[in-house]
Amino acid sequence: MTTKEFSLQLLKEITDNFSEKHIIGHGGYGVVYKGVLADGEEIALKRLYPVPGLDDTQFTNEFNNLMKAQHPNVTRLIGYCYNVKNERVKLNDKYVFAHSDEKVLCFEYLKGGSLDKHISDESCGLNWHTRFKIIKGICEGLNYLHNGSKDPIYHLDLKPENIMLDENMVPKIGDFGLSRLFPSARTYVTIKVIGTIGYMPPEFIERREITSKFDIFSLGVTITRIVAGYDGYSKCARMSLEEFIKHVHENWEKRLQDTMSSYTPEQVTTCIKIALSCVENTREKRPNIAEIVDKLNMVDTTESLSTSQIAKKRSWNSERLSFFPVGARDVLSAPAGPFSRLSPLGAGATLAESTKMLGCHVYSKYFGSRKARERWWRSLLVLWIIGSTLASFHLFHYINSNAVEKRRDSLASMCDERARMLQDQFNVSMNHLHALAILVNTFHHSGNPSSINQVTFATYMERTAFERPLTSGVAYAVRVTHAERDQFERQQGWSIKKMYSPNSQGEGDAAGAMIREPDEEYAPVIFAQDAYKNVISFDMLSGADDRENIIRARESGRGALTAPFQLLNGRIGVILTYSVYTSEAVVNARPQELIQAAIGYLGAIIDMEALVDKLLHQLAGKQSIMVNVYDTTYEYPIRMYGSNDKGSGMYHNSSLNFGDPSRRHVMHCRWRWKDGSKLDV
Structure with missing residues (x-):
């Protein structure tokens, strides 16, 4: 022109x-x-x-x-x-x-005015398609200025105010008041200040250097503001590349959540990456305009491919109609409205009537034969059986899981209840024995002369046996040092003996017992129930289990238990030992002070099987579970009550606390059938 x-x-x-x-x-x-x-x-x-x-x-x-x-x-x-x-x-x-x-x-x-009047953030203003078209148009225009002739034209003041838009929002680069025609692509230095603050590259601000990368820097700032508004460039300076891209994506997704196509995020990412690469401080790292146009064309091609895929999908839908008869294709492809021209029923037929007629025609053609119907019914029957079986199995599994969980909770509750009751009954026996230790201290050690001898002790034990129904024998041993031994033996009229000897057949065999060898300390029995008076004169410290019990009892000030053992009656029991202290012993004394204050030791044999039997007898109406009691202090548990068979299946273990911190006990519970056998779940 x-x-x-x-x-x-x-x-x-x-x-x-x-x-x-x-x-x-x-x-x-x-x-x-x-x-x-x-x-x-x-x-x-x-x-x-x-x-x-x-x-x-x-x-x-x-x-x-x-x-x-x-x-x-x-x-x-x-x-x-x-x-x-x-x-x-x-x-x-x-x-x-x-x-x-x-x-x-x-x-x-240009009726659209300058670009700066249309710039806004992602939440309003131009849609993404228009913004991308503007970015691409600016880049193509700048590519023409740089590469469209033998000598490049540098704009040197590229910014939204110098980009005009026509009525179709096509961008046009304007205001060449500062542009220069350079005979080559070399670097030039000027003493004049040109351009606009914010769009000038660092090399021009510092050294007044002019190359094609001057316009590239200005382009990067412009693209950032087109995509993210005027605040976009300041935001990207405070964020990493990934953070800024994520920030812009989220803003566009909020606006275009329902309309954003699959290619839009790729275009947003590409534009932001291009913009940020254009504003690199080092000009050599900035791309040239031809590379930028190539990248934009690539993502623009993706949009075209997506559009063509939609067209292909519509074509495929049309091809699917060919499956139906000609009349069916006409009905299915026609818009809503009267069907007088297409309806097999003739003029005036309604849409519902035509559709019904069409359905009958299609069904009759493809599913109307008897064999076809039989095949369909057989297939449906098989599917129904499989579906019902799977549904029943799922329902059974769900109901069974709930039932098992309820039974597990019920078993745990019942086992914990029995363990708590057993602890309470054991504590009653411990309290009676503790009271007896106080009685011995008061009437034997504090009285001068003593108010207790073997006869009175045995009589008292016999008359108060109902208070200790679970103790089968009680004895009291006094503490004697080696220096006191001779005088003690003269007072008692007998010599201190060992608990065991090579010729003895068991505990309490006085005939085979040997005289106790000299030792630092002794604990000879001086009082015992009549049933166990044969242990009088035996040194409790000469037995390994009893010695350990005595040492732990006097150091702790609490009752100490032995490991389970078989009693003379064949049942399983334990020995509970209490230490008797002088009246001067303080309540919160240290272990060494307690050892010094100990003057005797009271021991009682507790029938554990009788104790548990009594408990279960009280719960006779609730005997739906089997109970075992074990001492688990060592690696292998020792049975105290019940059978050795722990069984299998559902079970619950409840901890027992018998007052001795050095020993551990547990109650093991399982379900029982009504006929007495175990129930495995």
């Missing part, structure tokens, strides 16, 4: 002598007016300010730059006006002749 030369008079006429009402913008190098030519064409007139140093040659060069730029994304130059004259002006009350000129550039008028 030929560029026109307009007279200054014509331009004044179409702008009412460049009146303010025709102003549509202000640039760094002139004011922009709107005018309408005689043929109705709207144009934008840029009336340049008087620029010091801009001579005719320089203006001609700038004009030639605009003449060379012919691209859909570059503002089209329609004409110009260059009017030079000498006029008389008044200066200091005198008239002088001065040289004056008018330089006006006329461009196509």
